[in-house]
Amino acid sequence: MPSPPPDWVKALKPSGPQGSELLQQERAQSNVDVERLSELLHTKENLERRASLLALLQPEKVFDKSQNHTLGRVERLQRSLAKAKRLQQLAEEHKWSMQELHAANDLIGEPTPYGLHASMFLVTLREQGTPEQHKLFLERAEKYEIIGCYAQTELGHGSNVRGLETTATWNSNDKTFTINSPTLTASKWWIGSLGRTANHAVVMAQLFIDGKNYGPHPFVVQVRDLETHLPLDNVYVGDIGPKFGYNTMDNGFLLFNNVKVPHVNMLARFCQVDKETNQYAKPAMPSLVFGTMTWVRANIVLDAGGVLARGVTIATRYCAVRRQFQDRDADPHAGETQVLNYKMVQVRLLPLLASMYALHFTGRGMMRLYDENQSRMKAASSPDQESRGAGPEQLRAGANLLADLHATSCGLKALASTTAGEGLEICRRACGGHGYSSYSGIGPAYADYLPTLTWEGDNYMLTQQVARYLLKSARAVLAGKPARNDTSQILQAYLDRRDKGASFDVLDEDKDIVAAFGWRTAHLTFEALKHRDAEQRSWNSLLVDFWRLSTAHSQYLMVKNFYEAVSSPELSGALDPETKGLMHQLFRLFSLHTLEREAAEFFSSGAVTVRQITLTRTTAVLKLLDDIRPHAVRLVDAWAIPDWHLDSSLGRYDGKVYEDLFRRASEENPVNDLVFDPYPWNSALLKNEPAKSKL
Amino acid sequence: MPSPPPDWVKALKPSGPQGSELLQQERAQSNVDVERLSELLHTKENLERRASLLALLQPEKVFDKSQNHTLGRVERLQRSLAKAKRLQQLAEEHKWSMQELHAANDLIGEPTPYGLHASMFLVTLREQGTPEQHKLFLERAEKYEIIGCYAQTELGHGSNVRGLETTATWNSNDKTFTINSPTLTASKWWIGSLGRTANHAVVMAQLFIDGKNYGPHPFVVQVRDLETHLPLDNVYVGDIGPKFGYNTMDNGFLLFNNVKVPHVNMLARFCQVDKETNQYAKPAMPSLVFGTMTWVRANIVLDAGGVLARGVTIATRYCAVRRQFQDRDADPHAGETQVLNYKMVQVRLLPLLASMYALHFTGRGMMRLYDENQSRMKAASSPDQESRGAGPEQLRAGANLLADLHATSCGLKALASTTAGEGLEICRRACGGHGYSSYSGIGPAYADYLPTLTWEGDNYMLTQQVARYLLKSARAVLAGKPARNDTSQILQAYLDRRDKGASFDVLDEDKDIVAAFGWRTAHLTFEALKHRDAEQRSWNSLLVDFWRLSTAHSQYLMVKNFYEAVSSPELSGALDPETKGLMHQLFRLFSLHTLEREAAEFFSSGAVTVRQITLTRTTAVLKLLDDIRPHAVRLVDAWAIPDWHLDSSLGRYDGKVYEDLFRRASEENPVNDLVFDPYPWNSALLKNEPAKSKL
Structure with missing residues (x-):
């Protein structure tokens, strides 16, 4: 590594106000109770577990992250195997649960060569092996x-x-x-x-x-x-x-x-x-296997929230520290403006801040439904099920809901992973030039996340399954035989009111926002059904419509889950009224921003008027940006991502952005060990000697 | 490098039909005259120059690309300097022009450490130095x-x-x-x-x-x-x-x-x-300096077409080779379908194919205007200008047009680089799982291209300049003092017809498509002007509107330039009628696909009706996809990007996709020299010995 900077460099500070001061101001101007919100999101138990894992892992040299972006593939792979082995040793030593191993792996911040052994290999042996095969393969694998x-x-x-x-x-x-x-x-x-x-x-x-x-x-x-x-x-x-x-x-x-x-x-x-x-x-097939895919997809949706939170945390903090240009209408003697104050930055970042909450609550909602159903099924298969009150009727109802979620969950997987993947890139660009540095921490996270858009079903392919299910549901509703689930309800509600028209008050009534999203799904479903059944159009010619339909329905599910979460007694009990109010604002920002972006569909389905869309764009969304802006830093703080996990100069909790960029470039960058002879006629072409005396 | 595969592996072929056969079929089903189209795009002279450079560079070991994605940063930088030096030696030996050096650098496919010396350093010394300084610095630098x-x-x-x-x-x-x-x-x-x-x-x-x-x-x-x-x-x-x-x-x-x-x-x-x-x-400032920025931006627009062409070439060829699933309506005994036949793939790739042509013709159009104006200015400053017919009136008119282009070119830079950057990622995803491999060639090109979205003016910041100019122009038009340029014309045309309303026949009349895009720009301009001047809204609160306005106007400029190019005598003279017809189809696809994506703005500005938008989406665009599909491979062939430049297994001209992926993985991948001891308890953690005997 290069020698440290000379004294005259060490004496330099960034020009004021310092990043640390700016983040202090940000935190001082909001009353969001970061700790309670963190616990609501992650539970106290998980937060404590992560803190103790962090204390264990961070000091170990084998987990050092400083050369991750500099090494070639051979060395990176070798080091990653070493990390995986050390994690496994720690897991045995400390008797970690699978959850703890997973959390530890998350903290070290990269996939390792043990990844598929610890997940798909063990899971497949466990789920698909006989007891004899468990003894022969699974036990040794474990x-x-x-x-x-x-x-x-x-x-x-x-x-x-x-x-x-x-x-x-x-x-x-x-x-x-x-x-x-x-x-x-x-x-x-x-x-x-x-x-x-x-x-x-x-x-x-x-x-x-x-x-x-x-x-x-x-x-x-x-x-x-x-x-x-x-x-x-x-x-x-x-x-x-x-x-x-x-x-x-x-x-x-x-x-x-x-x-x-x-x-x-x-x-x-x-x-x-x-x-x-x-x-x-x-x-x-035993009935308990039913729903595993739903559970996997719920996890992808939940993880998507966490991945996006990483990018939003980095970009929000950095945009509060970075100042660039003056506001055109401001006092010409004022200093440069915090980038986070520009509406063009807010309109890119704050809806993503809302999205990460939306994804989190949607993933949680899916998991709750899955868990409830699993316990119902277990109760039903136990001998004393009657006494527990899980009658066959309730059982069918639960299974019905889960079947509905199962069919639509592939659309949610597609929407969630696309939102997170593309959202990270939006965050990176919102950081301006420094976003391109590996020290931003966003680029590496983005590159590692992208496969999620393709695996567990390519995001475009998956949308066909949602469309197929919605068409089937619509046919059943038209035939007067609707299934008892939410999808059938929104389809039926649309049919009942289609002639009278919708008049959803999306600007004032949160419930009407949810209804408008449901209306749009139903409208697109019956349009697609007409093309397929009445007009006999080819499946291939409808793929684009199906993709739009699946996206629309998945957005409805997110809006609905987000709404239910912010209206839940659990949330009211956990948060002070001000923070609870902010959660409602985030719900509205997520929903109205989505509505505005998809304006053409909302308008042509008759869910809202052109006037409402104009007001949404020119008034409601801008007002929400103003209202949420002062709380942005605390709202990302609540996600409680440790600095070591973020691995980002720009997203540091303490705001020392420029000091850290400079420290890494001058102290952790092996390129600065090289001395280049720059002249083209030198036939040796390259010199490569360490220059310890001077950088 | 690992030892080559054993004989039983060497004997294996991909399952049929072979990629090479499929690409032959593709080329057989279209009559596009690839050679004439290539010459129209690049000129015969440039194509020949590139061919001779390629013959010179490709055999040299120093330009080998096989380890580019595997090495760490230190080694990559060292090798890149070696490439830069060798290029400079060749440049001196063969007395290359700047254009030839640029073309050679393009072929080797990476930025080198000489990059900023050869461009900005020399240019700045040349343009801003005095003769004394040229002697002192520029001559030695050259x-x-x-x-x-x-x-x-x-x-x-x-x-x-x-x-x-x-x-x-x-x-x-x-x-x-x-x-x-x-x-x-x-x-x-x-x-x-x-x-x-x-x-x-x-x-x-x-x-x-x-x-x-x-x-x-x-x-x-x-x-x-x-x-x-x-x-x-x-x-x-x-x-x-x-x-x-x-x-x-x-x-x-x-x-x-x-x-x-x-x-x-x-x-x-x-x-x-x-x-x-x-x-x-x-x-x-001497007047000749005026316009340099326009020239730089015209180059970015032109380059954006070339960069996008790289991704589209790779994805189009691979999607013609890759087969996946059966069409749901097809004969169940038919084989799997070429991915390029799926509408969901076509709707992502073919509009990008059209975009790369649109960017190319727009960049060319900007350069032509710049060059014409430069020669007019030179003629004007020469003593015999009167006799050449370049009177002061004409001169002012030319300067007027260039001033207009200068002001709006920052919007085009933003739109072009965003289109190319995001387009590459769309191409990568259209390649499915293999798009993620570095051997796809798309990821590395994407990662290297992204800075263009930030440098020469951040794409979001730039849009303010366009908006400012449009507001100024609108005020002049309202005051009855319009400048004599295209921007003022579309603003005036809108004012003249605003009360009567527009009735553009976008589905049948190409000229009306251009007019509808102009109408939308004008509508958004006067809306923004109302907010700023009548309602006195703050600049910051309008940034999002300004960004939309700049994007809209830049789309108009691309549609207009594309239309003028496909209607030009130059194009008619160069191409056979069928290929010329296809260029018109590409113009329509680019324009109507854009119109449909931005439907809400076209509708709310009154440029088109909801019915027209619905027909555009459900009929016109699908029809264009059908019409262009058979020519897709030839239309990318015409871009004539050499395989060595593409550096892509998926995009090979000969379609031998799977053979090449396999060859690279098994023969060029140093990871396969490693032997891992995989057990976690091994305290040595890693073994790293070459295993030449077996892979």
């Missing part, structure tokens, strides 16, 4: 005696599981399966933790018995030697190369040349090949 | 005897030049200037080529004479020793650290502790301090 991954995606096939080319052929003679890659495009690809780390894989392959294809099934296959760590014979495996982000993960490829595995290696809890009869058998 | 940069931006001050803190104080006693950095925020920051390379800088500093501040002026200051390459005394200089992209450039910081430079080091063509009287003197 002790890290074998390290695994989940190998589904192939070079030529992403989202379409039915198109997978890898085969698993049942050999009735020796009771084995032959795993094979018949083409180059059959190569497994993008498989996390496989590139260099895993010695086992759960491989999804087309099961063939006696020439007949039974579709994709999961097989446990060893791919590397447990001692030498080299690939086994007839296995070709490696890392797929550098990526836009996620470079601390060894995403891998994998090809098989007719590799045999024993009968027990097909995960057999739900489907098996009978060893004796050579017949395929598929027992019914 | 011979690379001194290497320089342009140091304007500071740690605490980006866009606002008047806020710069670095001072240059005139010492009348010894006829020198003292350059000083009074605070930490005065540190120069983001200065390209300064971090490790430059030994000189043009430093923008506040000029103080006798205690009075005369504003920012340029000073040549030596910062490093010409032999040892170490910083001079009282100069603290270094690299600012890793960035989201642009990591092959050494953006630097720079602080001065009262460093003295002689009188001759203040660039004095336009302003000087008189050595004898110690007085400040500022001669009038």
Whole structure:
């Protein structure tokens, strides 16, 4: 590392007012009770857990973050494996729960090569393995005696599981399966933790018995030697190369040349090949599995709020510290204005501040519904269910609601991850030039987050599923057989009032905002239904309409969840009236800003008038920006993201932005060890000697 | 590098149909004359020049691109300097023009540490130096005897030049200037080529004479020793650290502790301090300088087309090769569908295809106007101007048009760079999972391009200038004193017809599309004027309206330029009727897709009816997508970007996507040299030995 700056440099301070003073002013001008709001968002227990993890991790040298943006991929991957190992050692030493390991991994701020072992490999073995297979694979995997991954995606096939080319052929003679890659495009690809780390894989392959294809099934296959760590014979495996982000993960490829595995290696809890009869058998799926996808998606929605909060925290604090130009109407002798005071900055940042709360409450709402339903189902399957009051009627009602959420949750996953991904980039640009520095902390987070827009279902593909469900629901409503759930209610409400027209008072009534969003969904649904059923238009020609429909419905669900959260007794009990009022303002900003951006649909559906939209834009949204502005810093403080987690010069809690940018550039930047001979005729081209005496 | 794959892997092919066959089919189904279209876009001369440069550069090992995405920043920077030096050697050897050097730099595909020397340093010395200073600095700089940069931006001050803190104080006693950095925020920051390379800088500093501040002026200051390459005394200089992209450039910081430079080091063509009287003197700006900014912005607009073309070429070819799912309405026995056939993909990619043509023709149009005006001005200042027919009247008219373009060009810069930057990300996502691989070639181009959205004026800040000009023009029109230019014409046309209303036939008449865009600009201008002048609203409260206004007007200018280009005799003469027809379709797609996205403004301005917007969306745009789809591959082929320049597995001209992804991952990826011991209890944590025998 370069030598520290000379004394005359050390004596320099940023010109005043200092960032620390400006953030103090920001915090002094608002009464938001940061601590209570933090506890409402994260619970006291989680906050305390994170604090103690932070105290444990931050001092360890192996978790140092200072070179993350400078090193090449080989070194980054090596260091990340070291971090993963150390985390696992700490987890054993301190007997961490899965939640604690997850929280610790979140704090160190990068995916590691253990990522897919600790998640999909263990989960798949647990959920799809028999007790015999648990003993054989799961127990060893949990002790890290074998390290695994989940190998589904192939070079030529992403989202379409039915198109997978890898085969698993049942050999009735020796009771084995032959795993094979018949083409180059059959190569497994993008498989996390496989590139260099895993010695086992759960491989999804087309099961063939006696020439007949039974579709994709999961097989446990060893791919590397447990001692030498080299690939086994007839296995070709490696890392797929550098990526836009996620470079601390060894995403891998994998090809098989007719590799045999024993009968027990097909995960057999739900489907098996009978060893004796050579017949395929598929027992019914147990009802508890139903809803897992909903739970995964609820987590993506909740995480999206947290990811966005990271960008908004950085940008809001920095825009309160950064001053640029004078307000044109201000006293010419006044100093430069805090960037956060400009309406063009507020209109980009504050709706994202509202969005991160909206995503959080929506994710929480989805989880609550899921949990309630799970316990209802459990109660129903226990012998004394009658006495607990969970009758079959209630049970059906709960299942109905969950089925509704399940069908619509893919739209929410798409909207949430797109909002967070694109929101981070908006935050980065709102930081001006310094946003482009890796020390901003936003770019790296953005690059690592982007895959979420593609995995667990590509965001564009997913919207078709929501549309299909909405069309089906609309047909049922028209046939007079509506399901008992929220979707059917908004469709029915629209039909009932369509002729009378809507007259939602979105500017004054919060409930009417929710209703207007529901109206728009219903309008777009019946429009799409007309195109498909009456006009017989092709599915392909309607994909754009379906995408708009899914987005509209997902926005409705967020608005509804946000509204329910801010109106809940839980929130009223937890917060003082002023902070509670601000939560309502955030709800209104999120909703009205969305309404204004999608004005054409709200207008053409008749949900609101052009006059209302104009007033929303020119008056209501601007007023909300004014009202929320003084509280912006405290509202991001409440998210309570530790500085070490943010890893951002711009977003520091103490506002010492310029000092930290300068410190990192001059003290943590290995480029400053180089001495360049800059002349083109020098045939040696490069000199590369450390210059310790002078920077 | 890892050992090559075993024979059984080498024998594998992608499953059919092959990418090469699919691209052949694509090219067979269209008659677009790729060669003639290429020549129209780039000129035959430029295409030939690029071909010979490519033949020269590609074989040289120093320009190898295979490790670009894998190396750490130190090595990337070292290699990039080596590339820059080699380019300079070749430039001298082959006596390249500036254009040729620029084209060669473009082909190697990364910014180099010579970047700011070769552009801003030389340009500033040339334009702002006196003949004496040319001899002293420029001649040596042109011979690379001194290497320089342009140091304007500071740690605490980006866009606002008047806020710069670095001072240059005139010492009348010894006829020198003292350059000083009074605070930490005065540190120069983001200065390209300064971090490790430059030994000189043009430093923008506040000029103080006798205690009075005369504003920012340029000073040549030596910062490093010409032999040892170490910083001079009282100069603290270094690299600012890793960035989201642009990591092959050494953006630097720079602080001065009262460093003295002689009188001759203040660039004095336009302003000087008189050595004898110690007085400040500022001669009038010569009129030829007027318009330079317009020329810079025209280049940004033109480049934006080229940058976007890179992404669109990659995504279009890959979406023609990639097949995923079946069309829901298709024969169930049909194979998977080319992704490019899905409307949801077409609606994202084809409007961008149209945009890259729109940007290109707009940039060309701006340059033509600039060039015409420059020659008119030259003719006017030559003694025989009367005989050439360039009378004062015509001269004023030309200057008027250029003044109009000058004022509105900042809006075009903002719209063009935003379109290209965001368009690249849309292209990346349209490539699905593989878009995230660095081998897609899109991510790296995106990351390197993003600064363009911030430099030469932050895109959001710039929009205020356009709005200010439009308000001023509107006031002049209302006062009955319109300037003679296009902006005044659309404002006047709106006033003349406002009461009668517009009835633009956007679905059938191309000219009416242009008029509808002009109408919208005029409507938004008079709305904003009402808010500012009649309602006396604050400038800050109108910033969002101004941004919308600037965007609207810039879209109008693009639509207008695109329309003029496709209607021009030049284009008719160069292209066969079918290709010419396609250019018209692209114009319509660009315009109508924009109109539909901004529907609320078009509707509320009365430019079109709701019915027209609905038809645009549900019929016209879908029809255009159908019409353009078969020609998509040839339309990107015409852009003629060489494979070596694209550096993309997905965008290869021959369609061998999967073979190339696999080749790079298995043969060019140093991660596959590593052997990991994956167990957490291994206290050595890491093994790192090459495994040549097996991958």
